[in-house]
Amino acid sequence: MSKIRKEKSKFNSIQFRVFLLILLFGLIPMFAVRIVVLRSFEEREVAAKNQEISNQSKILATQIAASDYLNNLDSEVIDAQINQLSNVYDGRIMLIDSTFTIVKDTYKMDEGKVITSQEVVSSFRGETNSRYDREYGFLEMTLPITNPGQKDVIGVFAINMSADTIMANRDFYRNRANVCLIILTILVFFGAAGSSELIIVPLKKLRFALEQKKHGLVDEEIHVGGSSETEILSNEINALVADMKLVDASRQEFVSNVSHELKTPITSMKVLADSLLSQEDAPAELYREFMEDIANEVERESKIIDDLLSLVKMDKQAAKPTITLVNINEFLETILKRIQPIAEKAGVELVLESFRPVSAEIDEVKLSLAISNLVENAVKYNKEGGGWVHVTLNADHQFFYLTVEDNGIGIPEDSIERIFERFYRVDKSHSREIGGTGLGLAITRNSILLHRGAIKVHSELGVGTTFSVRIPLNYIS
Numbered sequence: 001m002s003k004i005r006k007e008k009s010k011f012n013s014i015q016f017r018v019f020l021l022i023l024l025f026g027l028i029p030m031f032a033v034r035i036v037v038l039r040s041f042e043e044r045e046v047a048a049k050n051q052e053i054s055n056q057s058k059i060l061a062t063q064i065a066a067s068d069y070l071n072n073l074d075s076e077v078i079d080a081q082i083n084q085l086s087n088v089y090d091g092r093i094m095l096i097d098s099t100f101t102i103v104k105d106t107y108k109m110d111e112g113k114v115i116t117s118q119e120v121v122s123s124f125r126g127e128t129n130s131r132y133d134r135e136y137g138f139l140e141m142t143l144p145i146t147n148p149g150q151k152d153v154i155g156v157f158a159i160n161m162s163a164d165t166i167m168a169n170r171d172f173y174r175n176r177a178n179v180c181l182i183i184l185t186i187l188v189f190f191g192a193a194g195s196s197e198l199i200i201v202p203l204k205k206l207r208f209a210l211e212q213k214k215h216g217l218v219d220e221e222i223h224v225g226g227s228s229e230t231e232i233l234s235n236e237i238n239a240l241v242a243d244m245k246l247v248d249a250s251r252q253e254f255v256s257n258v259s260h261e262l263k264t265p266i267t268s269m270k271v272l273a274d275s276l277l278s279q280e281d282a283p284a285e286l287y288r289e290f291m292e293d294i295a296n297e298v299e300r301e302s303k304i305i306d307d308l309l310s311l312v313k314m315d316k317q318a319a320k321p322t323i324t325l326v327n328i329n330e331f332l333e334t335i336l337k338r339i340q341p342i343a344e345k346a347g348v349e350l351v352l353e354s355f356r357p358v359s360a361e362i363d364e365v366k367l368s369l370a371i372s373n374l375v376e377n378a379v380k381y382n383k384e385g386g387g388w389v390h391v392t393l394n395a396d397h398q399f400f401y402l403t404v405e406d407n408g409i410g411i412p413e414d415s416i417e418r419i420f421e422r423f424y425r426v427d428k429s430h431s432r433e434i435g436g437t438g439l440g441l442a443i444t445r446n447s448i449l450l451h452r453g454a455i456k457v458h459s460e461l462g463v464g465t466t467f468s469v470r471i472p473l474n475y476i477s
């Protein structure tokens with residue numbers, strides 16, 4: 001089975017195709033030239049012979065007409081000339097009179113017989129006919145005999161002669177051509193084999209370099225010269241490998257971050273439990289206090305797991321959004337109503353301002369998560385007292401636009417680029433204190449990208465932060 005596949009891939013290879021192409025493009029014209037040249041040679045020979053016989057016969061015909069030979073047949077000179085012509089061309093000459101009777105036959109076979117073949121009849125109309133029979137190797141001609149200066153045909157010459165010399169010449173040149181063809185075919189074969197091998201060399205080098213890299217024998221970038229194609233290919237491969245390394249590194253970082261984040265609450269719980277266990281007569285209040293802490297850690301652990309699950313669900317490749325047409329004004333009101341108590345508790349004023357009624361095709365659950373995260377963050381990272389969060393909604397014919405603005409603590413400039421990364425927090429301990437997992441904005445971003453939207457952030461430390469979101473009104477799948 002694998003042998004068959006190997007054979008198949010051999011015939012499928014570029015090398016084999018190049019070899020075949022060169023071979024075909026080399027051989028086909030050669031064979032075509034051979035056929036055309038030999039055929040032309042033969043045709044020219046036949047034409048020359050026809051012309052020669054025709055000339056001789058015309059001279060003879062003039063003499064026959066002048067001496068009225070057809071009627072009395074008693075000219076020895078003409079007899080001799082006809083016989084000579086027949087000998088020279090190794091053929092048979094017949095003289096036919098106006099009654100279609102053969103009056104002279106150099107083979108003495110058909111004298112006195114009547115001949116009404118198509119060619120003879122047409123020659124009595126003044127036409128000269130010639131036919132070359134390649135298969136049996138003879139030439140046939142019929143020529144009219146007319147009185148000098150007149151048009152009337154008084155008789156016809158029928159000449160039938162061997163084409164042996166033409167065929168012998170043709171065979172001689174054919175053999176020569178065949179020998180040349182064999183030599184050229186061998187040359188083209190080796191030329192094609194060599195060229196196809198040469199063309200494939202840079203690709204073989206590339207394959208070798210890739211195999212070395214695959215088996216981990218080399219770690220550097222691949223650089224295979226020899227052709228611009230392989231250079232481009234090696235650059236593309238290097239870029240791909242670099243991308244894959246990045247993806248791998250980010251995946252590894254994510255896994256280590258997840259483990260770390262999940263381990264932190266467990267470590268805290270273990271510490272709390274151990275310290276309780278180490279005290280023999282710990283008072284009930286201490287138990288209560290520690291158990292409350294343990295319950296908080298459990299809650300935190302479960303929040304991280306929830307967020308991780310949301311993040312996975314929001315992954316562009318895995319997620320298949322459930323799209324419905326939603327009234328965005330009502331949708332936002334519902335979200336804000338839910339967050340209102342948290343805002344009140346934090347002393348933050350929450351305001352929604354809609355500039356127009358908007359309906360859009362969205363995945364309600366996924367987008368709700370994204371907007372909630374933004375508004376919750378705006379409340380969480382706000383000032384104590386005097387804080388406000390301003391949410392606006394606007395739209396044009398293509399998109400709807402959301403802004404979530406706060407006058408909170410702001411984000412330092414060097415962190416702005418990183419806040420959408422998973423587990424990134426500007427102030428880890430502060431975020432932890434207020435129940436942050438560092439996953440909220442990553443979830444938000446993924447959800448917005450899933451809706452083919454975009455998100456931007458503008459922030460000033462100590463002044464406030466504005467997140468601007470743009471989402472198409474119609475979902476583009």
Ligand code: ADP
Nearest residue numbers: 377378381410425426431436437438439440441
């Ligand atoms: P977290 O769970 O910590 O809130 P997020 O991914 O939601 O994680 O946010 C990442 C970080 O970005 C936060 O830890 C916080 O430092 C910063 N951040 C997010 N939103 C705001 C905001 N509105 N004002 C100030 N900082 C913010």
